[in-house]
Amino acid sequence: MAATAMSTDGFSFFSFSIDAVAMAWLGLFGGVCAFAVVSALAFLRQSRKTSMALRKLGRQNAGLNLSLDRLETILNTDEQRVIVWTGNGETPQIWGVLPEESGVPKAPSRLLAFGSWLTSRYAADLERNLDKLFTSGEAFCCTLKTSLGSYVEAAGRTTGGAVVLRLRDLTGERRMQAELAARNARISGELHMLHALLNAMPAPAWQSDAEGTLIWANRAYAQAVDAPDTATTVREAMDFMDATGRTAMERDRNEDGCFRARLPLVAAGERRVFDVTDVSANVGSAGLAIDISELEQVRKELNRAQEFHGRTLDQLATAVAIYGSDRRLQFYNAAYRQLWDLEPGFLEAKPEDGAILDALRTARKIPEQVDYRVWRKNMLEAYQSLEARESWWHLPDGRTLRVIANPNPHGGVTYIYENVTEQLDLESRYNALTRVQGETLDNLSEAVAVFGSDGRLRLWNPAFGRIWGLREEQLETVPHINQVVDSCALVEDERVAWEELVSNVTGLLDNRTQAVGRMERHDGAVLDYATVPLPDGGTLVTFVDVTDSVNVERALLEKNEALEEADQLKNAFIQHVSYELRSPLTNIIGFAQLLTNPKFGDLSVKQDEYANYILTSSSALLAIINDILDLATIDAGIMELEAAEVDVAATVAAAAEGLKDRLEDARISLNTHVPDDIGTIVADEKRLRQVLFNLIANAIRYSEENGVVDVSCNRGDDEVVFEVKDHGLGIPAEILSQVFNRFVGHDAGNKRQGAGLGLSIVKSFVELHGGHVDIDSSEGNGTTVICTFPARPKATGTLAAE
Numbered sequence: 001m002a003a004t005a006m007s008t009d010g011f012s013f014f015s016f017s018i019d020a021v022a023m024a025w026l027g028l029f030g031g032v033c034a035f036a037v038v039s040a041l042a043f044l045r046q047s048r049k050t051s052m053a054l055r056k057l058g059r060q061n062a063g064l065n066l067s068l069d070r071l072e073t074i075l076n077t078d079e080q081r082v083i084v085w086t087g088n089g090e091t092p093q094i095w096g097v098l099p100e101e102s103g104v105p106k107a108p109s110r111l112l113a114f115g116s117w118l119t120s121r122y123a124a125d126l127e128r129n130l131d132k133l134f135t136s137g138e139a140f141c142c143t144l145k146t147s148l149g150s151y152v153e154a155a156g157r158t159t160g161g162a163v164v165l166r167l168r169d170l171t172g173e174r175r176m177q178a179e180l181a182a183r184n185a186r187i188s189g190e191l192h193m194l195h196a197l198l199n200a201m202p203a204p205a206w207q208s209d210a211e212g213t214l215i216w217a218n219r220a221y222a223q224a225v226d227a228p229d230t231a232t233t234v235r236e237a238m239d240f241m242d243a244t245g246r247t248a249m250e251r252d253r254n255e256d257g258c259f260r261a262r263l264p265l266v267a268a269g270e271r272r273v274f275d276v277t278d279v280s281a282n283v284g285s286a287g288l289a290i291d292i293s294e295l296e297q298v299r300k301e302l303n304r305a306q307e308f309h310g311r312t313l314d315q316l317a318t319a320v321a322i323y324g325s326d327r328r329l330q331f332y333n334a335a336y337r338q339l340w341d342l343e344p345g346f347l348e349a350k351p352e353d354g355a356i357l358d359a360l361r362t363a364r365k366i367p368e369q370v371d372y373r374v375w376r377k378n379m380l381e382a383y384q385s386l387e388a389r390e391s392w393w394h395l396p397d398g399r400t401l402r403v404i405a406n407p408n409p410h411g412g413v414t415y416i417y418e419n420v421t422e423q424l425d426l427e428s429r430y431n432a433l434t435r436v437q438g439e440t441l442d443n444l445s446e447a448v449a450v451f452g453s454d455g456r457l458r459l460w461n462p463a464f465g466r467i468w469g470l471r472e473e474q475l476e477t478v479p480h481i482n483q484v485v486d487s488c489a490l491v492e493d494e495r496v497a498w499e500e501l502v503s504n505v506t507g508l509l510d511n512r513t514q515a516v517g518r519m520e521r522h523d524g525a526v527l528d529y530a531t532v533p534l535p536d537g538g539t540l541v542t543f544v545d546v547t548d549s550v551n552v553e554r555a556l557l558e559k560n561e562a563l564e565e566a567d568q569l570k571n572a573f574i575q576h577v578s579y580e581l582r583s584p585l586t587n588i589i590g591f592a593q594l595l596t597n598p599k600f601g602d603l604s605v606k607q608d609e610y611a612n613y614i615l616t617s618s619s620a621l622l623a624i625i626n627d628i629l630d631l632a633t634i635d636a637g638i639m640e641l642e643a644a645e646v647d648v649a650a651t652v653a654a655a656a657e658g659l660k661d662r663l664e665d666a667r668i669s670l671n672t673h674v675p676d677d678i679g680t681i682v683a684d685e686k687r688l689r690q691v692l693f694n695l696i697a698n699a700i701r702y703s704e705e706n707g708v709v710d711v712s713c714n715r716g717d718d719e720v721v722f723e724v725k726d727h728g729l730g731i732p733a734e735i736l737s738q739v740f741n742r743f744v745g746h747d748a749g750n751k752r753q754g755a756g757l758g759l760s761i762v763k764s765f766v767e768l769h770g771g772h773v774d775i776d777s778s779e780g781n782g783t784t785v786i787c788t789f790p791a792r793p794k795a796t797g798t799l800a801a802e
Contacts, residue, residue, distance in 0.1 A: 081111065085134075085163040102169035103146025119145050126154060133163055143170065143181065151182070203291060204240055204267070204274075209284040213237060224267040224289075240289065241265070241276075249278055257281060265289070318418050325411025327353045327383060339417055340365060353413070354380060367393050379405070382413045400424055446544050453537030455481045455506045467527070467543055481505050494521060497529070504531040505539040518546075526550045588614065641684035641768055643793065648678045648713055648720060651685060655692035656711070659700065668703050670696070673712035681720050682792045687765045692722065694762050695785050699726035702783065718791050719771070725784040731777040739775060762787065769793065 081096040081104060094111065098104040105111050115123040122144040129140040139157040146152060153168045195216065198205040204221040208214050217233045217240075225240055227233040241249065245263050253259045257280035265274050273296050278287035310331065313320050319336035323329055328350045337347065340360060351359075357376055360366045369375040382389050382405035393401040402418040441448055441461040447468070450459035456478050465475055468488045479487075481502055489495040497519040504515050516530045526547045532540040592614040595603065603611060652674055663670055681688075692711070699709045703726045710725040731739060740763045762785070763773045770790045777783035 079169050081167040083111070083165040083167075086161070096167075098152075098167065098169050101148070101150065102152060103148035103150045104152060104167055104169070117146055119147055129154075129156060130163075130165070133158065145182065198288075204289045205287065206240065207284065207286045210282065212285070214239070215284070226268065240267075245276065249276075253278075253280060257285075262292070267291070318416060321415045321417075323353050323413050323415070325408075327380070327412075329353070329356065330412070336417065339419070364396055367395060382407055383411075446542055449541045449543075450534070451481055451505045451539050451541065455502075457481070457484065458538060464543070467545060494519060501529065501531060501541060504533075505541070641687060643682050643684055645680045646683050646685045646688060648681055649674045649676075651689050652692060652711060652713060652722075655689050655696060658689075658693055659696050662697065662700055663709075666700050666703070667706050668700055669706075669708045671708060671710050673710065675714070678713055678715055678720070681789060683769055683789060684765075687768070688789075691762050691765050691787060692724070694759070695722075695724040695787070698759065698785075699724050699728070699783070702726055702728040704728055715791070720789050720791055722787045722789070723784060725782060727782040730779045730781050731775075731783055732779050736775065736777060740773070759785070 079096075079098055079102075081094065081098055083092050083094050085092045092112070094108050097106065100106075103117055105117050110116055114126050118126065125142060126144060129138075129142060132138040133140065133156045137158045139155075141153070141155040144152045144154050151170045153170055155166045155168075157164055195218070198218045201218065202220050204224045205218045206214060206221050207216040214234055214237045217230050219230060221240055222228070222230045222233045225233060225238040227236070227238055232238075239246075241263075242265060245265060248261055248263065249259045252261060259276070259278045259280075261276055263274055263276050264271055265276075266272075267274070272291055272293040274289040275292050276287065276289045278285055310333070313331075313333040314335075316333060317335055319339040320331075320333045321329060321336050322331040329347060329352075330350065332347060337344070342356075342359065346359070354376060357366065357379065361372060379391075385405070385407050388404055388406040391403045391405075393403055395401065399419060399421045402420045404416040404418070406414045406416070408414060444461055444463055447464040447466075448459075448461045449457060449464045452458045457475060457480075458478070460475055464470070465472060468484075470484070470487060474487070485495070485498045485502060489498045497517060500515070500517060514530065514532050516528070519527045519529060521527065524547070525545060528544045528546050530542050532542075534540055592611055595611040595614075596608065652672055656670055656672060659670075696709060696711065703709055707727055709727075710723075712723045712725075714721050714723075740759050759773075759775075766773050766787050766789065770793045771788045774786045774788075775783065776786070
């Protein structure tokens with residue numbers, strides 16, 4: 001059976017065939033219709049209720065909006081800012097306003113940046129309290145200080161899942177209370193920090209109330225009074241000051257109630273020195289005692305050191321002046337006072353640096369300057385300098401000073417005036433001497449080389465390279481001495497000599513000495529070398545080409561040997577001839593004396609004259625032979641002097657008496673000048689008389705007719721001086737140095753020249769006695785011979801010839 005569906009006004013109806021199934025569908029349709037009718041009626045009823053509720057809610061919403069507006073108006077009119085965080089991540093809502101002078105900004109973005117308008121400490125406190133409020137709901141109320149210095153009250157709490165922060169400006173009494181609370185907190189913190197600081201200090205510190213009762217002390221105070229802790233110290237009122245200190249404290253306070261003094265006190269069982277400072281006010285007093293025992297000891301040592309340094313500086317030749325930070329003279333040494341020759345009173349007044357410069361300029365003692373003011377300003381800039389400054393002063397009196405201005409780190413300047421005049425002069429002369437020596441070394445024919453302590457060549461002259469054939473480029477490489485040896489030693493003999501030089505240059509002996517030697521080279525050249533150790537560890541080596549002198553020396557040695565042999569032959573011949581002539585001469589003299597003796601018969605005048613000639617000539621010849629024999633004896637070293645006490649005056653008289661006839665024949669006057677107290681002398685009387693005889697005879701020979709010969713004798717400390725002077729022709733200068741040689745004489749005018757042995761005999765006998773002979777003569781002014789004898793020779797008795 002077919003069924004057809006229909007729709008009318010939203011309802012669906014089904015048509016069924018009239019059967020049992022249709023009846024079921026009909027019943028169902030009726031039920032649905034009934035339900036729809038009931039639902040429509042319920043809907044209409046509910047719509048009426050909803051409309052009434054909406055109208056009621058509208059009226060309530062309007063009332064709430066009105067209340068909200070009124071609340072916002074109230075919040076905005078009250079001087080506060082309210083910030084609400086709802087917790088859903090939305091931007092917090094902000095209500096209310098605060099005046100600008102409160103320091104709270106109007107802009108929300110800047111308001112929420114607490115660090116921009118609060119001080120750093122209070123901004124950190126607010127952030128910390130908000131964190132606690134958000135995390136644990138812990139409410140807070142605190143006072144904040146803005147960057148403008150005003151105070152704001154901040155209260156935070158949670159309500160209905162929201163976080164509320166209220167900011168209120170504190171005015172009037174509340175502001176005063178906030179300020180007092182902040183001030184109290186600050187003062188409490190400062191007092192706590194001060195107590196902590198004083199507790200950490202090693203100096204005793206204390207605090208008393210207005211009645212003088214101890215209310216606080218630090219740990220150092222407790223240790224000083226031997227208390228276990230500070231609480232015990234306060235509880236038992238243990239006083240650090242003794243009775244004398246307390247009396248001085250009450251007596252010596254100034255008008256501000258402050259007491260300062262240096263007192264000896266007992267601390268921890270030891271007596272020490274403290275700098276005590278105690279301040280009293282109407283609320284009480286507080287004190288601090290600083291232990292300066294070590295400081296006092298250091299100060300005393302410093303004073304002693306300063307006194308010692310002052311005495312030391314006074315001994316210096318360098319002038320030193322010390323100026324303080326106020327530019328006044330604090331110290332000067334004796335050298336400074338002598339350098340500038342300033343009045344002591346002026347220096348003791350501690351003048352300023354500039355005043356001293358002005359005084360020196362007025363006295364024309366400092367260098368003349370084109371612009372003195374600029375120069376003076378530059379000098380005084382040393383007080384602002386960080387490093388020492390050096391300048392050179394060329395004084396008007398020719399001296400040169402090296403002036404060092406050394407700034408003191410604590411202020412002031414120390415001036416050092418070093419007189420470098422002599423140093424500069426020495427340096428100039430040293431440089432000139434160095435150049436002269438350099439030129440001298442370069443132009444020496446002697447080869448010079450200096451080897452350092454490491455054996456390397458340090459200095460040489462051109463002759464060194466030339467004598468050894470070394471090129472300049474070889475020497476400039478500073479070769480070692482072993483390299484020089486390899487280049488110079490060509491044969492074994494040369495190498496042996498060089499090895500000795502190497503040992504002297506590179507040896508490590510503690511006491512190095514000079515060494516000399518001779519080297520014969522392969523080319524026939526002969527070199528004398530010498531090594532001289534230098535103070536710096538180096539060695540000076542010199543080479544001298546002595547080839548020519550060695551050849552001459554060898555020739556001279558050969559000639560000298562020949563001359564010595566000839567001299568020995570001459571001496572032997574003279575001795576032989578003298579002995580051989582002496583015997584016949586004695587016979588001639590004897591027979592001549594017999595002929596002139598009247599006992600043996602008379603002679604004619606002519607015969608008598610000839611016999612006297614024979615006798616005179618024979619006697620002169622005998623004297624010459626005796627002199628020759630004496631000289632030969634002296635040369636042989638066998639002459640002996642018979643020493644004894646000799647009367648000086650009698651010996652002079654005897655020598656003059658022996659020449660009496662010769663004086664009369666020559667018509668010459670003999671003047672003797674012998675003091676009466678001349679005394680005696682230890683000598684060989686015969687040889688002393690022979691010396692005087694020869695001197696007077698020599699003076700007679702060279703004196704003019706009617707001349708005068710002076711003989712004088714004087715006694716010194718330990719010597720006797722004989723002086724024989726003639727006024728004759730004198731001795732030419734070219735002969736004067738040879739008069740003591742044998743067989744040397746000079747022209748005696750029209751008189752016969754002697755054999756030239758008299759002065760030689762005199763010199764020999766005087767030197768045998770330990771004396772010496774001097775001669776003074778000039779041509780035309782006579783001659784003076786001075787013989788000096790020791791009054792008592794070192795050995796008495798027989799004096800052997802040396």
